[in-house]
Amino acid sequence: MKEYLTGLIGEALAALNAKGKVNVELPATIHIGRTRDPAHGDLASNVALTLAGGAAMPPRELARLICAELPESAEISRTEIAGPGFINFFLADSRLHSIVATVLEQGAGFGCCAVGAGQSVQVEFVSANPTGPLHVGHGRGAALGDCIARLLEATGWQVSREFYYNDEGRQIDNLARSVQARCRGLGPADENWPDEAYRGEYINDVAKAYMSGVLTSASDRQVQGAGDPDDLSAIREFAVASLRREQDLDLQAFGVQFDVFFLESSLHDSGAVEATLNKLVCAGHTFEQDGALWLRTTDFGDDKDRVMRKSGGGYTYFLPDVAYHHNKWERGFKRVINEQGADHHGTVTRVRAGLQALAAGIPEAWPEYVLHQMVTVMRAGEEVRISKRAGNYVSLRDLIDEVGKDATRYFLAARAPSSQLTFDIDLALVQSNDNPVYYIQYAHARACSVFQQLAVRGLTWSEEAGLAGLSLLIEDSENAIMKKMARYPEVVLLAAQRSEPHRVAIYLRELAAEFHAWYNAHRILSEDRQLRGARLALAAAVRQVLANGLALLGVSAPESM
């Protein structure tokens, strides 16, 4: 529709030029925007404002000339000049009504498009190391990453969800030693309790399971407890599997699934880390200093050079990171989105610099990053510092158990990733009924219940007849709903393109509000059969759009509440 209007305006300007009434250069782009206030029509253009200077006439005068010269169109009921010189377009009612038919016809596919068709994209998210249960911060990553993946799927992309973690290394050693200490009956208060050991109660559970020979299975591994407190390596294997399993359960409760679990250790085992190192050395971007091997990342925009191999001989985390991303590239992902907490923003430049140094033809801005700001957790008016070592935890699972999957997902996905968010546990519990997600779900349930009432009253409705009577929908609240529904595909596309799922959440709240207002003001099950039919068609369309949007957020759409 916007393209259509720019075409009309272009024609009008060309005609004015030809007639010599004005002399302006045709702009490269004519901007058409949606109006905020219904009194300003449906769409508006600022073209007269931007061209007034060049045309040497007042904007309103130019706008008047353009309007007079606009070709006749059945799509537009009227135009109007407003404010400093905006041209407001009022669309024909038939145009507005057609959205109802479109929604019902496309069903679950309404809002989807094919801009990503034939292309694959990898979304990496959560990527928590198996040293403890997932906390609220991971939850935000899980909600955002999964919603971004769903948005990409809705816009035609083929999406692979990936979870990367380290199953060896220092953190994992520490985990193993912590479990071992528990196996030996030690507690944090004991003298021989290892330094830096994890104190959480879950460590004790793992130790007990290990000692009693439990078979633990995670989505990507399965290990039996060996029962030997001296076998640190067996403890490590078992502990990693146990915590992976716990995380699986957390993710499952949250409605998140992964296609690939990628182990950092596999990069070492396959020789990919060394191969990456060799390539970097051969490419001539490395140097030795103080016994360590450095990569000159400053050549690629970093603010300081980075060590790859320590003077002691081991590799820093930086090198496997580069190897991992090179691996992603070699797997053929021309597009990769990494969803991470903002505390990792330092790695963005580093990893990209490392990839550039490989000279593998990887674009400079690859991979993409979506960094969410930190979640601060408040309880009893005080900030809860999350510390694995202290066992001070606000686990994702607790949250799901207490306020529910839907409310938690909505809460964590409904804010822009770039905004810090405060999760007040007490408030979340007290106000769980005031969570906007229920407001949206309630609108869906209400729409469903109207159809149940229809059956109860022994009435019937056909979509065909309902659509035939759409011209009877003349109330302001009905127009508002139809306008809002027509926007849905744009919202989905924008949210997908910008990796901002919160746009869908905000939109759904607005649509639900329009629906509730209409529901309160007018009876859908009117005595008038034709009007009833048309309103039921509108209700069915709203129900569909709400369901589609909630699905993008991974939130259920209940038929009754």
Add this chain to the structure above:
RNA sequence: GCGCUCGUAGCUCAGUUGGAUAGAGCAUCCGCCUUCUAAGCGGACGGUCCCGGGUUCGAAUCCUGGCGGGCGCGCCA
């Protein structure tokens, strides 16, 4: 100190890449259930869009300088 990021109503947050009178929810106050679900609706109250300059027809939005919060700056991951 340097880098990234954010700053909008008492609180939590939107604001469609520069548009018209800056919007929601919660909280507070006043109304609405013998009629399709009151987890709802209508109304009121509430603003120095952190501050100062700049760009232009027009700035919460872009540029610049401050102030304030968060995060990151290790041969830790």
